[in-house]
Structure formats: C-alpha cells, structure tokens
Amino acid sequence: MVALGGISILFLMLAFGLPVAFAMAVSGAAGLLMIGGVDMVMGILETVPFSTANSYEMITIPMFILMAEFVILSGVANDLFAAAAKWVGRVPGGLGMATAVAGAGFGAISGSSTAAAATLSSTSIPAMLEQGYEPKLAGGVVAISGTLAMLIPPSIALVLYGIIADVSIGALLVGGIIPGILVTLTIVLTVYLLVIQDRSRAPAGRSYTLREKFASLKVCGAMILLFSGVTGTIYAGIATPTEAAGIGAFGAFLLALRSGNLTAGTLRAALVRAVHATAMILMIMLGAHVFGTFFTLTQITQELVHWVGSLDVSPWVIMALILFGYVLLGCVMDQIAILILTVPVVLPVVLSLGFDPVWFGVIVVITAEVGMVTPPMGLNVFVVARYTGRPLEEIFAGVMPHVVAHLILIAALTAFPQIITWLPSTMRY
Numbered sequence: 001m002v003a004l005g006g007i008s009i010l011f012l013m014l015a016f017g018l019p020v021a022f023a024m025a026v027s028g029a030a031g032l033l034m035i036g037g038v039d040m041v042m043g044i045l046e047t048v049p050f051s052t053a054n055s056y057e058m059i060t061i062p063m064f065i066l067m068a069e070f071v072i073l074s075g076v077a078n079d080l081f082a083a084a085a086k087w088v089g090r091v092p093g094g095l096g097m098a099t100a101v102a103g104a105g106f107g108a109i110s111g112s113s114t115a116a117a118a119t120l121s122s123t124s125i126p127a128m129l130e131q132g133y134e135p136k137l138a139g140g141v142v143a144i145s146g147t148l149a150m151l152i153p154p155s156i157a158l159v160l161y162g163i164i165a166d167v168s169i170g171a172l173l174v175g176g177i178i179p180g181i182l183v184t185l186t187i188v189l190t191v192y193l194l195v196i197q198d199r200s201r202a203p204a205g206r207s208y209t210l211r212e213k214f215a216s217l218k219v220c221g222a223m224i225l226l227f228s229g230v231t232g233t234i235y236a237g238i239a240t241p242t243e244a245a246g247i248g249a250f251g252a253f254l255l256a257l258r259s260g261n262l263t264a265g266t267l268r269a270a271l272v273r274a275v276h277a278t279a280m281i282l283m284i285m286l287g288a289h290v291f292g293t294f295f296t297l298t299q300i301t302q303e304l305v306h307w308v309g310s311l312d313v314s315p316w317v318i319m320a321l322i323l324f325g326y327v328l329l330g331c332v333m334d335q336i337a338i339l340i341l342t343v344p345v346v347l348p349v350v351l352s353l354g355f356d357p358v359w360f361g362v363i364v365v366i367t368a369e370v371g372m373v374t375p376p377m378g379l380n381v382f383v384v385a386r387y388t389g390r391p392l393e394e395i396f397a398g399v400m401p402h403v404v405a406h407l408i409l410i411a412a413l414t415a416f417p418q419i420i421t422w423l424p425s426t427m428r429y
Contacts, residue, residue: 006031028291063245103145117146140398330371
C-alpha cells in the first residue's frame with residue numbers, strides 16, 4: 001500500500017509537469033517518510049548525493065557529451081553527408097540513404113541523438129528538399145537517423161544502463177555495434193522501399209565521377225581514427241570505457257581545432273552545454289536513487305520477481321510485454337529518465353527469466369529509439385521540426401514507416417539474441 005502511494009505521488013507530479021528528477025526525489029522522500037519518518041529521510045538525503053556522484057564510471061558521461069559537442073563544432077557531419085551523397089546519390093532515395101549513413105557515422109563519434117538530429121536537420125533536409133524530395137520523407141528519415149547515436153558506441157544511453165544495472169559498459173558498447181549496423185541498413189531499406197513504391201517521393205540525384213567519390217572519403221579517415229580511439233581501444237582491452245571517453249573527447253577537440261571553428265567563444269559554449277547536460281543527468285540519477293531506496297524498502301521488486309516466476313507463461317511472452325511497455329513509456333517520457341526509473345525494477349525480473357543483461361540493455365536502447373520518434377513526446381521529431389520549421393504532423397507521418405521497420409528488427413533481435421551477444425563474447429578484458 002505504501003509503494004502504491006509513492007508511485008501515485010510520482011505520476012501525479014509528472015502529470016503536472018514537474019521535472020523527472022525532482023518528481024522522483026520528492027515521491028521517494030514522501031515514501032521514505034511514510035516508512036521510517038524524518039530520521040530515515042534525512043539519513044538517505046545526506047548520503048545519496050555523494051554515493052551517486054562518487055563513481056569512477058560516471059566520468060564517462062560528461063566526456064562523451066563533451067565529445068559530441070566538439071564533433072558538432074568540427075562540422076564533420078556535414079562532410080559525412082556530402083561523402084555519402086556522392087556514393088549513393090543516383091540510387092532511388094539516395095540522399096535519404098546518405099542521411100542514414102551520415103547519422104550512423106555521426107553516432108560512431110557522438111553519443112547524443114538530439115545533437116545528431118539537429119545537425120542532420122541543418123544539413124540533409126535542405127539538400128533533399130532542393131532536389132525535390134517529399135518533405136514528409138525527408139523529415140522522417142532525419143528524425144529516425146538521429147536516433148542511431150543512442151545505440152552506436154559511444155552511447156550515453158548504454159553507459160547509463162551499465163552504471164544502473166552494474167553491467168560491463170565495455171560489453172554494452174561493443175554489443176551495440178552490429179545492431180547499430182542493422183538499424184542503419186533497416187533505415188536505408190525502408191527509404192528504398194518507400195521510393196520504389198512511389199518514385200515521385202525522391203527524384204534521382206546527379207552522378208559523380210569515381211575520382212570525386214574517392215576524394216570525398218578523406219573525411220572518413222578522421223572518423224575511423226576517432227571511432228578506433230574509443231570503441232576500438234575498449235574492444236581490444238587497451239582502455240576502460242572511462243579512459244576511452246577521455247581519449248574520444250580529446251580527439252574530438254583536435255577535430256574541432258583542425259576545422260578552424262574552435263574559438264574562445266565556441267569552446268566556452270560547448271563546455272557550458274556539456275555541463276548543463278551532465279548536471280541534468282546527474283540530478284535525474286540522484287532523484288532515481290532516492291526513489292529506488294524507497295522502492296527497495298517496500299520489497300516490491302522481490303515480490304514482482306516472485307509473481308512473474310509463478311506465472312504459467314513463456315518467458316518470451318513476458319519479455320514481449322516488457323518491451324511493449326518500454327515503447328509506451330517512450331511515447332510520454334524522456335529515454336534517460338525511463339532507463340533510470342525502470343531498469344532497477346525490471347532487470348531483476350529479466351534476470352530471473354534467464355535473459356542476458358547485455359542483450360537486454362541493447363534491446364531496451366533500440367526500443368527507446370522508437371520512443372524518440374513516436375507521438376506525443378517524440379523528442380527527435382520536435383528537434384527536426386524546430387530546426388526546419390516543418391509541421392510536427394508531417395514529420396510524425398514521415399517517421400511511421402521507420403517505426404514499423406524498427407519493430408520488425410526488434411522482434412528479430414529478440415528471437416536471435418546471438419546477434420547482440422556474439423561480438424562482446426570475443427572481447428579482450
């Protein structure tokens with residue numbers, strides 16, 4: 001009954017628009033007050049902030065965020081799109097496919113999906129509209145391509161999951177590589193099928209000489225080097241995720257410096273944005289720890305595990321329901337908040353059913369990608385609409401075929417978990 005009261009307070013405050021961090025902290029403190037009085041609440045509030053922030057792995061988050069800021073400053077995403085467009089521009093829907101490839105490349109050197117969506121919006125949408133692409137198709141492919149940064153390492157979402165679930169962050173980041181490639185191919189195939197269905201959606205682009213195509217690949221060298229410095233060193237066991245994040249931030253700094261876009265003003269702005277984003281995530285984690293302590297004391301997680309274990313249904317049915325729940329939550333909540341709020345409750349159930357925690361982490365992040373583009377709170381759609389001035393309804397309509405394709409891919413990755421777990425199993429520690 002006490003647990004139900006705390007949960008009710010949480011959702012009531014979320015409904016009134018209180019920030020997630022404060023909603024979890026207040027509802028958790030209220031629940032602790034009901035259980036143990038003022039002394040318990042004060043004891044928790046005195047220890048939780050330090051224990052939350054005092055984590056070596058937490059350094060990974062601001063470093064990856066700073067890396068993303070420097071990558072944006074470098075303008076490498078524009079070059080990636082231009083290079084991809086030269087190679088596939090003549091294919092039906094070629095610029096849409098180039099957007100997906102550029103999104104994957106940007107995701108490989110940046111862990112921020114909203115940053116990817118904003119950058120691609122200013123680069124690829126004007127190019128597609130100028131060539132005569134259907135605005136709905138152009139907006140949809142940019143919104144969904146931006147989500148690749150959530151999955152392809154370095155991924156802030158996977159780092160957060162690893163910290164919350166106490167799972168190897170290195171294994172999670174490496175586990176996101178193959179699914180990231182598959183998601184990219186899924187976006188490309190969806191664009192191709194949409195254009196084949198109606199050729200007027202995307203006129204063919206101009207052709208380029210082989211010399212021009214190979215000349216465009218020079219931008220890929222810096223991207224591959226930066227990706228190797230982060231994910232490659234983690235996979236080879238040369239660096240921990242925290243050390244690799246530092247390498248990545250420094251490498252991205254050098255990219256921005258080489259581009260000539262790094263000035264005292266832009267450096268200060270990038271640092272301020274990174275601090276703001278880190279503080280937001282840390283506040284959400286702090287609030288989640290207060291609420292999680294209350295939830296633990298109510299024994300609700302243990303009771304849930306026991307109840308699920310007593311059900312006479314296949315574990316796959318329960319997993320399907322869990323993933324469906326994540327899709328619904330993604331429609332109304334921020335993905336970082338969803339991870340922090342749900343993983344401590346859901347993961348024990350998942351482990352009791354015999355599923356791999358690394359596999360589950362990657363699947364949850366892919367499912368969260370869908371939430372980034374579904375109404376009413378599809379954050380990437382709002383970002384694209386803001387940067388392009390296009391109607392929200394248009395971009396939501398354009399992204400729906402990609403949502404269906406993503407759900408099919410999630411079903412395949414659920415049926416064949418080895419697609420995710422194989423590469424981490426070959427890592428050197």
